[in-house]
Amino acid sequence: EEVFDVWFESGAAPYASYHYPFENQQEFEHAFPADFIAEGIDQTRGWFYTLHVEASSLFDEPAFRNAVVSGWVVAADGQKLSKKLKNYTPVDEVFDHYGADTLRYFMATSPVVNGEDVRFSTDYLRDVQRNVFGTLWNTRKFLQMYADVDGWAPPTELQEPTQENLLDAWILSRLNQVIEEVTEYADNYQIQKAVIPITDLIDDLSNWYVRRSRRRFWRAGGEDDADKQAAYQTLHYVLVRTCQLMAPWAPFMSDYIYREFRGNDMPASVHLTDWPESKGKDKQVLQDMATTRKILSTGLDQRAQAGVKVRQPLAKVTLDKHAGNSDWPSAFEDIVREELNVKDIDYTKKGKEIRVDVDTEITPQLKREGLARDVIRQVQQLRKQSGLEVDDRIQLWLTTEDAELQQAIGEHADTIRNETLANQLHTEGETRHTVDLEGAQLHMALQKDSTT
Structure with missing residues (x-):
């Protein structure tokens, strides 16, 4: 005696759920074929197959237009998840430590939503x-x-x-x-x-x-x-x-x-809002910014290879005309100067490739400006450690016995005050914190200043 495959009833779900053709004919015709179906890849020979077979036999068309097929989640070493092996973290612990959104987003960005296996850790x-x-x-x-x-x-x-x-x-x-x-x-x-x-x-x-x-x-x-x-x-x-x-x-x-x-x-x-619609994009701005960031990546690599930290100002960067563009808005050049921490940009015409050449020579004047940047960084950290709000004004004390560091603080006192929100910068007085800046001892103290 012959019997149908056990998946036959599942394949009839689109019709059985509406009791079609005995009733709900209009509702069925509106919903069939389905926009999409979502199931595991193991359903390729099961539900997906029988749905299409029955739909093709009855209506000469597929049962659904799109398939969102998930693959298998396996352990980090590629083995099947197993209670015996205990090679996975229980889901409730995942939710407690990382949240449902994290797990959901990880899965959505992984190959598992393309019917492929994904290693989970x-x-x-x-x-x-x-x-x-x-x-x-x-x-x-x-x-x-x-x-x-x-x-x-x-x-x-x-x-x-x-x-x-x-x-x-x-x-x-x-x-x-x-x-x-x-x-x-x-x-x-x-x-x-x-x-x-x-x-x-x-x-x-x-x-x-x-x-x-x-x-x-x-x-x-x-x-x-x-x-x-x-x-x-x-x-x-x-x-x-x-x-x-x-x-x-x-x-x-x-x-x-x-x-x-x-x-x-x-x-x-x-979840009650409409899906956002694009208001249009400026392709030139996107292209120019992408070029700018590529220049910066190359320039920063050159600084790193030369062992020059980003806070240390340098004299200039030289760009090939194909890397930079003399028709750039000045704001793009400002970005290059600030991100590469250089004073000037020179343009040359060497060839068709993007060329970036950072001048890594450090003059005494540039070195003192770099020291001032280090001072600012240390003061900002002290502000944070002191629990100050971002808009709190301060009284600032900076002392050192190092002549070069003293000169750097004196030459860049205005910049230090502006960057650290210091109403006054004192170079004498009692200090509480000491840090090392390239072998020189910097002594610092600050307090909130209620005056404006």
Whole structure:
């Protein structure tokens, strides 16, 4: 006696669930064939197969248009997960230590969503937690901290800000570029390709836009206030849009951050908002910034090979005309000067390849300026250790017996005061902290100053 394969009933699910053709004909025709199906790769010979066989026999068409197929999760050494071997971390412990979002995001960015196997280790979750969610959280803290200091409040509605500052124009273009990429891949059920660009955007937002924009947030009220407001609006807009992009893949943190920064007229949850749409991108700005960062990567490598720390100012960098561009907006040149910590940029015409040549010779004057930068860094660390707020003004004492360090402090006293928010810089008096700067002893003390 012949019998049907046991998967026959599962293959009939699209019809049985509607009791078709006996009723619900309109509902069935609206829903069939399904947009997608999601199951493990072992269903290739089971459910996927019988669904298609029965649909092809009855309607001469497939049962579904797309398949989201997951592979197998295996141990870090490639072995099958086993209770006997105890070669995996229990899921409840994973949730307690790393959170559901971290596990979900790790899976979404792994080959497992492409029907391939993925090796699982909590080390991978630790990386995702630090590099993705930690970075996003720190960006959120940065905006919240300065918003509290300045009394800045989010706009009632979410609208793309105007773009007068180069960094604003770039990050908004990057955002719109990522929106386009994520939307395209998600529409085509390519989950891994849809999520990875969000990771890159978070890194760009924190480690490039925020880092390059810090001074804009530091400015006191009335000091180029329009640019400061533009920085607030841009960071807020990009952060909220990023939460919208992350919502399907990290629903908890994205909603938490969204709720913190939503305007009064915005939906109560990120999961109630519409999917973001690209407002267009400036391809030239994106290309110029990519070239700039490539130049910086090469230049910083040259500094590292020469053993010259980034805080040490240098005289110049020479760029081939194909590496830099004399038609660049001056802001791109400013970025190169500041990031490579050079005084000037020279252009040559040597060839078609990108050429970068950092002059690593350190003159006595440059060395003293480098020492002043080291002093600023040490004072900033002392401010942090003393529990000061970012906008607290201080009285600062700096003493040393080293003649070169004394000269460096004297020559760059104004810069030291401005960078450390010191109302006064004293070179005599009692100090409490001592640090070593290239063999010279620097003695420091500071206290909060309530005067302005």
